[in-house]
Amino acid sequence: MLHIYCPHCAEYREEEEFRPKGEAHIARPVAPEAASDEEWGTYLFFRKNPRGLHHELWYHAAGCRKFFNATRDTVSYQILETYKVGQKPSVVAGQSSNKGAAK
């Protein structure tokens, strides 16, 4: 069971309080009607499934009811950081993860 740091509550809480909501940073096209069918289909249906670092959207459902992002290693299940919606991750795939691992 994961131990997740909610950036809104500023505390570690048990996974039972949270719900995973899939890949983070999926931006809805600003002008949906101008998007091609392919673009719209990509936005709706295509998601990454990486082995390694993944940015995920989580919901503190049984807590503060706030959404936030988490950078998680899908192999080790280590959560390198959590950050608020609208913020950028400080650890991204491809980069050295040493910085985040110290957390």
Place this chain on the structure above:
Amino acid sequence: MSQQNRLGTGGRIDRSRPLRFTFNGVDYQGFAGDTLASALLANGVDVVNRSFKYSRPRGIVAAGAEEPNAIVQLGASEAAQVPNVRATQQALYGGLVAASTNGWPNVDRDLMGVIGSVGGKFMPPGFYYKTFMAPASLWPKYEKYIRKAAGLGRVPKEADPDIYDHINRHCDVLVIGAGPAGLAAALAAARSGARVILCDEQEEMGGSLLDSRELVDGRPASAWAAAVLAELATLPEVLVLPRTTANGYHDHNFVTLHERRTEHLADLAPSLNGRRQVRARMHRVRAGEVILATGTHERPLVFSNNDVPGNLVAGAVSTYIRRYAVVPGRRLVLSTANDHAYRAALDWHDAGREVVAIVDAREHPEGDLVNEARARNIRIIPGSAVIEAQGKKRVSAVQVARIDIGGFKVAGRVETLACDTIATSGGYSPVVHLAAHTGARPEWRDDILGFVPGKVPGMTPVGGVHGKGALIEALADGAAAGTAAAQRTGFTAPAVELPKVAKVREGKAAALYQVPHVKPAMRAPKQFVDPQNDVTAAGIELATREGFESIEHVKRYTGMGFGTDQGKLGNINGMAIAARCLKQTIPQTGTTVFRPNYTPVTFGAIAGRNCREFFDPRRFTALHAWHVEHGAKFEEVGQWMRPWYFPRGNESMHEAVQRECRAVRESVGILDASTLGKIEIQGKDAREFLNRLYTNAWTKLDVGKCRYGLMCKDDGMVMDDGVTACIAENHFHMTTTTGGAAAVLDWMELWHQTEWPELEVYFNSVTDHWAAMAINGPNARKLLAELTDDIDLSGENFKFMDWRAGTVAGVPARVYRISFTGELSFEINVQANHALHVWQALFDKGEKYGLTPYGTETMHVLRAEKGFIIVGQETDGSMTPEDLGMQWCVGYKKPFSWIGRRALTRPDTKREDRKQLVGLKPLDPQLVLDEGAQIVLEKEIRIPMPMVGHVTSSYFSPTLGHAFALAVVKGGSQRMGQTVYLPMADGRVHAAEVVSPVFYDAEGARQHV
């Protein structure tokens, strides 16, 4: 029967407390401090079980969790039955009743054994797959007999009367295992003031200290263990949990500990001060640091007939002699590849029994223990091993031969030695199971001939589990790790003074797993690798020959390490054999994955208090007591208990529903609608938010008005619907489906928080705050008029889809003129704690109108007559608003591209042959079609046949006088008047006409009066 194998002195048993117990119907006596296994050995019980596949007699092999054979069924009464208890882990108590799990009619005369010895030759690995898979339809029949023959214990037929708890815990340092390394670690960490939990699975803490020959500070090792435990007991931040197995090691240092609190006292939890004690606790521990001090399991050697009772691992022999004062035989042969196992021969010799020989695989054994054996003139046969045991129900002799380990062959003549007990040791396998639960692959180490735990963040292995099994090393290793772990969690640990232990000089161990036989493995008498699953060396050889190269496939093909065993005793031997056959190294072959639980956990402990009424919470409306009092039958809708129908007298459900329907259509009925989800929406952008959330337009909805709204996901598929009222310019009251309320609120938060944080809008669930009572029928207005004097109910001033605030039955209310039946209808919302008062007042005034309570079934019939959908019944996540014929509810002209809009112009959502909502009128007017029935276009059935849709709702309508249904049919809106067919499983084919889904009052006159 006397305890013929019990020594007169020594051991950690209490001879002043004899205990009676029963095994396989025979009475025996043991002592307090015994395990069931030690008591059986004390009484000379050789055969404790029959094997899983070949039904061979089996005896006790080990003294702990790794025991493969002594698996018993426990319990004196039916409710107390526990299957698959290891006799080596069960403390003896007075009145204990146990039986073998295998063996019919009994373990000594086993009929299946005859079949096993004949059939065994014909049951190679993969036998079940090869023999019984075709035809598949007969598998259940085969399985029944195979299971009976196999026998893995049975579950009780009566409910478990015991109670179990879950406890959440947090600690700085969790120490798993209370042997020398674990105790030293716990002490070092605890002295820092850190919160420490120390758990150990055994009856008594101390691990190998309890049967060690070594002295600690000049005293028996067990005395040091006792002193450490006494100090830990005085420290307030320390929790010591005996009889507690760490059974699962999960992510981020979350460990589940299974504490058995009463199973050493009785089969069912005894009462204490008049209250039944909690039988077991599941501690859910979140640890800052985990110290893994799980030690090792000794590997037996794999040789022919190594399963005949009287075969034990060497360390177990020492444990039984030193800890339980039981010598499990008269004449011992020890076959070993290391020094440490010499303890078994020395302990045996100390007990005054004969050591026939020590057979050592090494050419030149050298070390302190070897020298001690030589000093006692015990015969040591170097460069050799036991290659075969003789005997049926007990070892009678062994064959010993010089072996060539590298060449894997017997290299000299075979000598036969008479004996009744064989102790073997192929080495010590670290207990890596828990670390492996986290996904960390174990790593092979040539220097210790074993796999050690892979790296797990926040976990430190200490002692034998990472190759520091010697007492002097284990103590130092544990103390250092305990200090370091405490420091990492922010505590300053004072140095722990290590006790004085003499260094024991040991020679290098040889790598011996399977012992060669004069015949090849396939022809030699069976060499067991995993006795619990009856996996032999020949079986593993066969698997590799048949092309199974991955150890995971070999495991599944042979069954090695399956089930409750989880590869404790035999896995490394099995991997070594697979490696030899595949001509590769053990690390190249790798390990299988160990999974929780480490040892079996009773379902009671897993469930804890989450059973019976606490299994899943039930939600009741404020009117529930009234419904119960009036005989309602209930239906579960999500977690809600809703009245389904209200039978009168002996009415059937059909009769009750017909009556309730007529009451609504002809006079007035009332529904408890409180379960509908209700969400408050406030803020200056509330209206804009609704515009983006719903498919239809909200810009012009005035205060005092309501509107039906349809909600889609962004793929254009309908996800929820409901009526939303404008309470004030910046304030709306939304209703959702009963089951969808929580998901809709989450959905709104998701869009607000992640896409449109700039909108100023707030949401809150008010489902439980408002009770809702819907009065429906031509007399609804007359009835309500008797209970309110401040709401103008006239048709021109309180129109359909208006809402009004006022007073009903003297309490503040919001009344919504909305209708889910097509009748004149008012939904009265009051504070939930006023609900019963208002409901009762309605019945007081409503008697003259025949006011009739109705439930969800009547609601369904009435709404279906009107073609009103229920999300989740007419929809399944693949229906667009247009598929449902609800184009009128889609605001294509709204300026913002609301959720779902763009997807509705994708080619797939514009297809004309999509499934569309229609009505079905069965040609037989009495026939209520099956919901879910598939629809085809032709009467003659052929295979394959295109299926064009299915029935979503189906009822008999007393108003229409015939049965009717709603359905989704491909291109259905173009099929009006056509006949479709519904083939049933029993061969009948029903026919129905495609009609409009609105069966009643299509122009809506009745709700507009």
